[in-house]
Amino acid sequence: xxxxxxxxxxxxxxxxxxxxxxxxxxxxxxxxxxxxxxxxxxxxxxxxxxxxxxxxxxxxxxxxxxxxxxxxxxxxxxxxxxxxxxxxxxxxxxxxxxxxxxxxxxxxxxxxxxxxxxxxxxxx
Numbered sequence: 264x265x266x267x268x269x270x271x272x273x274x275x276x277x278x279x280x281x282x283x284x285x286x287x288x289x290x291x292x293x294x295x296x297x298x299x300x301x302x303x304x305x306x307x308x309x310x311x312x313x314x315x316x317x318x319x320x321x322x323x324x325x326x327x328x329x330x331x332x333x334x335x336x337x338x339x340x341x342x343x344x345x346x347x348x349x350x351x352x353x354x355x356x357x358x359x360x361x362x363x364x365x366x367x368x369x370x371x372x373x374x375x376x377x378x379x380x381x382x383x384x385x386x387x
Contacts, residue, residue, distance in 0.1 A: 295356060312342070
């Protein structure tokens, strides 16, 4: 698979060798793809760890009270710490504008202006 990706990259770099925008876009897409792979591994591993911890606590003899299975913090510690690292990685890959893109503010302003225009023309 890596050989195929390398061949595709080499083909397009020959075609667009002077195009710096292509190289930047290719690197950005590659980083996004790596992030989604890391996210998938995070989800699979942490689901397995949590299920394993819950099964171990479920089959132990005796009731532990508040520290029993689903309420135990040690069940989720790895997922929480690794989740913070995944969030930092997401901000690194997607930038600070994950939720609010560059033109989000302009779209919202235009939406409210259109709404006001409809309300003022409503009774005319």
